[in-house]
Amino acid sequence: MRIIEYYLQKDQLLNGVREFLLAYGTFAMYYVLVITVLYFVIFGLSIRHSFPMKTGIRYNRLNKLSGSSHVPPVSLLVPAYNEELTIIENVRSLLALNYPEYEVIVVNDGSKDGTFQKMIQEFQLERINPFVSNHIKTAKVRGIYHNPEYPKLYFIDKENGGKADSLNAGINLAQYSLVSTIDADSLLEKDALTRIARVYMENPEETVAVGGNVRIVNSCTVEDGIVKNVRFPKKLLPALQNVEYIKAFLGGRIGWSAVNGLIIVSGAFGVFQKDKIIAVGGYRGGYPGEDMNIVIKLHRYCLENDIPYRVAFCPDAVCWTQAPDTYRILSSQRKRWGRGNLKNMVEEGIHMVFRPKYKIFGMLTIPYNILFETLNPYFRITGLLAILGYWMLNMTEWKTLVVFAMVNFLSCFMLSLGALFIEESVFSRYPKLRDLNKMLLYSFLMFVGYRQIGVWWRFRGHIDFLRNNNSWGTMVRTDFNK
Amino acid sequence: MYFNVNVAIYAVFVLLLMNLILAVVIYGLKMRNIRYRKVCEQFNIKFKDYLHYIQANIDSDEPLRIPPVKLTLIEEKALQDRLNDLIETFKGEQRFKLMDLCEELGFVSTHMDRLKGGSYRQKIDAAYHLGCMRSGMAVPLLLGLLKDQKHDSSLFIIARAIAKCARQKQDIKQMVHILLSHKKNLHDLIADMIEESEVDHVELFHEWIHKEDPALIHIGLTGLKDLSDPTAVSAVRRLIDSKDPQIQRKAITIYLNSNILLPKGVVTRLLNHESVDIRLLTVRKVSELKNSAYADVLKKSLLDSDRRVIDAGVTGLSNLGEEGMMALCEGAYACKEKEQGRYIHDLITEEINRLSTELHDVNQLARYNTLKYFYEKTFGQRRIYRVV
Numbered sequence: 002m003r004i005i006e007y008y009l010q011k012d013q014l015l016n017g018v019r020e021f022l023l024a025y026g027t028f029a030m031y032y033v034l035v036i037t038v039l040y041f042v043i044f045g046l047s048i049r050h051s052f053p054m055k056t057g058i059r060y061n062r063l064n065k066l067s068g069s070s071h072v073p074p075v076s077l078l079v080p081a082y083n084e085e086l087t088i089i090e091n092v093r094s095l096l097a098l099n100y101p102e103y104e105v106i107v108v109n110d111g112s113k114d115g116t117f118q119k120m121i122q123e124f125q126l127e128r129i130n131p132f133v134s135n136h137i138k139t140a141k142v143r144g145i146y147h148n149p150e151y152p153k154l155y156f157i158d159k160e161n162g163g164k165a166d167s168l169n170a171g172i173n174l175a176q177y178s179l180v181s182t183i184d185a186d187s188l189l190e191k192d193a194l195t196r197i198a199r200v201y202m203e204n205p206e207e208t209v210a211v212g213g214n215v216r217i218v219n220s221c222t223v224e225d226g227i228v229k230n231v232r233f234p235k236k237l238l239p240a241l242q243n244v245e246y247i248k249a250f251l252g253g254r255i256g257w258s259a260v261n262g263l264i265i266v267s268g269a270f271g272v273f274q275k276d277k278i279i280a281v282g283g284y285r286g287g288y289p290g291e292d293m294n295i296v297i298k299l300h301r302y303c304l305e306n307d308i309p310y311r312v313a314f315c316p317d318a319v320c321w322t323q324a325p326d327t328y329r330i331l332s333s334q335r336k337r338w339g340r341g342n343l344k345n346m347v348e349e350g351i352h353m354v355f356r357p358k359y360k361i362f363g364m365l366t367i368p369y370n371i372l373f374e375t376l377n378p379y380f381r382i383t384g385l386l387a388i389l390g391y392w393m394l395n396m397t398e399w400k401t402l403v404v405f406a407m408v409n410f411l412s413c414f415m416l417s418l419g420a421l422f423i424e425e426s427v428f429s430r431y432p433k434l435r436d437l438n439k440m441l442l443y444s445f446l447m448f449v450g451y452r453q454i455g456v457w458w459r460f461r462g463h464i465d466f467l468r469n470n471n472s473w474g475t476m477v478r479t480d481f482n483k
Numbered sequence: 484m485y486f487n488v489n490v491a492i493y494a495v496f497v498l499l500l501m502n503l504i505l506a507v508v509i510y511g512l513k514m515r516n517i518r519y520r521k522v523c524e525q526f527n528i529k530f531k532d533y534l535h536y537i538q539a540n541i542d543s544d545e546p547l548r549i550p551p552v553k554l555t556l557i558e559e560k561a562l563q564d565r566l567n568d569l570i571e572t573f574k575g576e577q578r579f580k581l582m583d584l585c586e587e588l589g590f591v592s593t594h595m596d597r598l599k600g601g602s603y604r605q606k607i608d609a610a611y612h613l614g615c616m617r618s619g620m621a622v623p624l625l626l627g628l629l630k631d632q633k634h635d636s637s638l639f640i641i642a643r644a645i646a647k648c649a650r651q652k653q654d655i656k657q658m659v660h661i662l663l664s665h666k667k668n669l670h671d672l673i674a675d676m677i678e679e680s681e682v683d684h685v686e687l688f689h690e691w692i693h694k695e696d697p698a699l700i701h702i703g704l705t706g707l708k709d710l711s712d713p714t715a716v717s718a719v720r721r722l723i724d725s726k727d728p729q730i731q732r733k734a735i736t737i738y739l740n741s742n743i744l745l746p747k748g749v750v751t752r753l754l755n756h757e758s759v760d761i762r763l764l765t766v767r768k769v770s771e772l773k774n775s776a777y778a779d780v781l782k783k784s785l786l787d788s789d790r791r792v793i794d795a796g797v798t799g800l801s802n803l804g805e806e807g808m809m810a811l812c813e814g815a816y817a818c819k820e821k822e823q824g825r826y827i828h829d830l831i832t833e834e835i836n837r838l839s840t841e842l843h844d845v846n847q848l849a850r851y852n853t854l855k856y857f858y859e860k861t862f863g864q865r866r867i868y869r870v871v
Contacts, residue, residue, distance in 0.1 A: 054636070057636025060608075060611040060640045061636070062571060069675045132794045203667075204667050205667075205668060401491075404495060405491060408491055408495055418502060422512070425516065434514075
């Protein structure tokens with residue numbers, strides 16, 4: 002009798018599990034369908050808008066514009082923490098930009114290495130006492146340095162307060178109405194600022210921010226701070242990140258900017274209206290993801306105050322950055338991104354989601370971000386567990402799983418191809434045929450482990466968030482030509 | 484839920500096919516780009532002598548001749564690009580010769596045909612090239628194209644082409660009128676485009692600053708900002724009292740940049756302006772003149788409520804020699820009980836300390852002695868001289 006009862010209970014339990022798994026499967030099916038449709042819509046918009054962009058890029062004579070007195074002056078903010086290996090080359094490349102009027106403000110965020118000494122020695126800087134506004138509160142500034150022989154260069158030495166705090170200190174010193182944020186491990190192309198200025202000048206009042214395109218510098222030849230020979234990365238991880246960046250920037254951001262729904266302007270390179278940044282209280286300190294946070298705050302501020310605005314993306318303004326080439330550094334970076342994203346959604350996104358007053362940003366961008374970016378690891382992990390359940394409970398057969406996996410893979414791969422199509426038709430930055438072969442190969446390899454481990458890193462980032470770990474994590478710099 | 488595996492299998496095949504098509508298209512684009520680069524390299528070799536011929540004969544009296552060999556379509560494109568660059572590089576007679584060469588090569592008529600009857604992309608391409616070649620006859624068609632154009636990058640490609648091709652002010656005015664109808668405050672970009680025109684744009688900018696339309700005034704002021712033209716100065720003086728703060732600021736900037744002898748009354752008025760930016764701008768500009776006649780005016784800026792203005796005033800006075808330094812110390816002493824006075828006192832002592840470390844430089848030594856003398860004289864600190 003007890004055996005019969007046991008089997009009856011077991012059957013009931015299994016039936017319950019089966020029903021649950023079936024319901025979850027239905028939900029997951031719609032989830033995947035919606036996300037795929039959305040991806041395709043955004044990609045469609047990206048491709049659609051890449052053609053007018055191509056026209057703008059091709060037919061605007063930048064040489065003329067870079068010599069014009071009508072382009073807006075810009076303050077370049079370069080936060081630096083333990084950047085002794087790359088800082089000099091980076092600053093030299095910034096001082097050699099083709100742009101009529103700009104200043105470079107390097108902010109040493111209490112580095113523990115030789116960043117401070119290197120800057121002082123290399124540029125023979127001397128302490129000055131300029132007027133510094135106090136728009137935004139920052140950690141204590143220890144000194145401001147300058148050398149009249151480098152009239153564009155200013156160097157702020159301050160106590161450690163994080164990247165956001167450094168940017169805020171730079172904003173306080175900046176004399177121009179446009180500020181540009183640039184990572185100290187990145188190199189700006191000579192005409193990148195002019196390209197962004199062109200986009201800004203086409204609608205100066207409404208353009209509150211313009212994001213630049215970030216490309217991977219690993220394996221490229223760098224001379225005097227200029228990328229001379231563009232090559233596809235040789236190492237596995239930078240190569241995977243390369244195709245990932247191309248997909249995200251060209252396939253995603255062009256489309257999002259077309260509907261004014263861009264949620265992030267990369268911290269590596271972006272230009273902002275200074276007064277708007279001050280109006281939203283500056284960069285949020287103490288936590289990663291400040292680049293996304295500032296853009297969300299700008300959207301919110303402009304929408305709440307009925308200010309016509311746009312957050313634009315300029316894919317031809319290129320900033321070359323070093324991609325992590327070891328598992329440890331990459332995982333640290335991705336966990337940080339995961340934490341930053343979750344924090345931003347908890348702090349800002351939740352107040353804007355599905356609220357019509359925030360227009361496309363509240364009705365599409367934020368829900369998309371919460372459902373398909375922030376919560377993505379949970380759906381992926383539970384999806385994997387569900388598949389295990391289907392298999393163990395004989396609810397499906399391998400053929401069905403393979404077919405659906407193929408549908409998923411091919412639709413995602415098509416999006417990668419879409420990004421490569423934009424790259425090849427508009428920019429064609431990698432000149433050799435073998436570069437394209439590699440891009441296709443790595444676009445495929447992304448699905449074999451890299452994406453899955455990315456989900457895991459993001460999940461670990463969320464755990465760090467719950468543990469209140471808000472450190473920046475590991476980041477090791479190498480020489481640009483290594 | 485019922486999953487139809489057969490439908491999913493069909494989807495796999497459809498997606499596979501689409502992926503393949505896309506991959507083929509990408510490879511096609513890649514091959515095309517590689518081929519174009521190769522053709523350009525070959526063009527540079529094949530037409531090296533001809534390009535040398537153009538550069539060597541650009542100043543001669545004879546018109547430039549067309550290449551002695553028939554060009555392929557891609558070679559025509561490459562040559563067109565090269566000539567576009569040269570036209571942008573040269574001005575005056577040389578530019579006209581290059582424009583004539585383009586006409587003789589048939590580039591102008593080809594692009595005119597494309598502008599009349601081509602697809603939208605061809606029209607934009609034609610507009611760009613006709614603009615580079617400064618083809619006057621393209622203006623009416625370009626204006627028509629501009630009218631129907633929405634606000635994106637192409638709008639400015641067409642507008643710039645009109646500015647380059649325009650032969651009469653009326654064409655520019657029409658172009659500006661159309662651009663202003665988009666209401667996007669494009670003053671800087673419009674001024675930049677107009678400056679590329681062969682038409683007397685300075686006269687246009689002058690004309691516009693006398694108009695009532697603020698947008699035109701903005702463009703006029705933007706265009707005049709780098710000119711130290713005395714007639715412009717008298718014209719903008721009227722706008723110094725404009726109610727539009729941006730117009731006022733631009734007008735004041737032009738006025739102060741003009742390097743004329745600024746009347747003290749106007750400077751005093753500007754130093755009492757409610758906008759910190761304008762007060763700061765005024766102090767900086769007056770300081771740049773390094774004229775001791777303005778010492779008493781700059782002295783007044785030491786009482787400003789904004790530290791930036793005080794800073795600029797202190798810097799300006801300390802660069803005016805004895806008179807300036809005397810005025811600086813007196814100004815600091817006069818308000819020594821106020822916050823400004825204490826701040827200026829600190830700045831003076833800091834400057835004295837800084838100069839004291841640079842006494843090996845004769846100029847700095849002289850500055851140190853002068854500033855120290857007036858400081859001690861004004862603040863009543865006496866040196867003790869010991870006679871040995």
